[in-house]
Amino acid sequence: MKNIALLASGSGSNAENIIRYFRKDTRVHFPFIISNKPGAYVHERAKKLNIPSFFYKKECFENGEVLTFLLENKIDFIVLAGFLLKIPLDIVRAYPDKIINIHPALLPKFGGKGMYGAHVHEAVVAGKETESGVTIHYVNENYDEGRIIFQAKCKVLPTDTPEEVAAKVHELEYRYFPEVIGRVCLDIGKIPFRSARNDGDITATTSAPNTAPDKASKKNR
Numbered sequence: 001m002k003n004i005a006l007l008a009s010g011s012g013s014n015a016e017n018i019i020r021y022f023r024k025d026t027r028v029h030f031p032f033i034i035s036n037k038p039g040a041y042v043h044e045r046a047k048k049l050n051i052p053s054f055f056y057k058k059e060c061f062e063n064g065e066v067l068t069f070l071l072e073n074k075i076d077f078i079v080l081a082g083f084l085l086k087i088p089l090d091i092v093r094a095y096p097d098k099i100i101n102i103h104p105a106l107l108p109k110f111g112g113k114g115m116y117g118a119h120v121h122e123a124v125v126a127g128k129e130t131e132s133g134v135t136i137h138y139v140n141e142n143y144d145e146g147r148i149i150f151q152a153k154c155k156v157l158p159t160d161t162p163e164e165v166a167a168k169v170h171e172l173e174y175r176y177f178p179e180v181i182g183r184v185c186l187d188i189g190k191i192p193f194r195s196a197r198n199d200g201d202i203t204a205t206t207s208a209p210n211t212a213p214d215k216a217s218k219k220n221r
């Protein structure tokens with residue numbers, strides 16, 4: 001069984017969707033949610049879901065307290081579901097290719113410091129982009145630069161507002177994030193994505209089948 005820590009800074013709708021998706025799956029366990037915001041709505045969701053949620057301020061991420069907590073609780077993977085703090089180097093190093101983030105745009109475009117939440121969708125609309133989407137990637141020491149695991153696209157119409165783009169992107173997040181988490185954490189990335197499709201509205205691609213498992217097996221030789 002894999003122990004997965006969920007980290008979220010805001011509403012936590014992705015965190016809730018992930019927990020519900022895996023509710024009856026005994027292969028993965030989400031023992032708690034961590035947030036860097038004491039008043040974030042994700043704490044309410046956690047309460048309703050009967051999952052403990054903890055608030056850790058920024059300094060606790062930086063002084064090793066959070067890393068100690070993760071290690072003590074035998075956490076195997078960390079999933080960032082709308083988590084806005086930069087993950088410090090000691091955590092990145094302790095969890096190589098074990099921290100997964102979702103970004104609400106098609107990286108490498110619209111990524112980096114300050115590109116989060118509504119800012120991303122506003123920039124997409126201001127840039128007159130014809131498509132946007134989600135990027136699920138590993139976390140390294142730089143914002144939004146870790147290896148891409150999966151992307152799914154949606155169309156952006158000239159009339160779309162940032163809120164409308166956000167709604168389309170959220171739909172992709174709910175549809176794909178849990179499945180990708182399952183594939184990465186359970187190491188079944190070699191099997192093609194069952195739900196990946198290309199139907200004109202949504203294009204889903206993944207690099208996971210050829211990368212993570214091969215790299216791992218080479219290391220073991």
Ligand code: GRF
Binds near residue numbers: 010013102103173
């Ligand atoms: C999502 O759009 C996610 O991609 C981004 O932050 C947002 C979090 O939304 N990183 P929610 O808190 O899960 O509702």
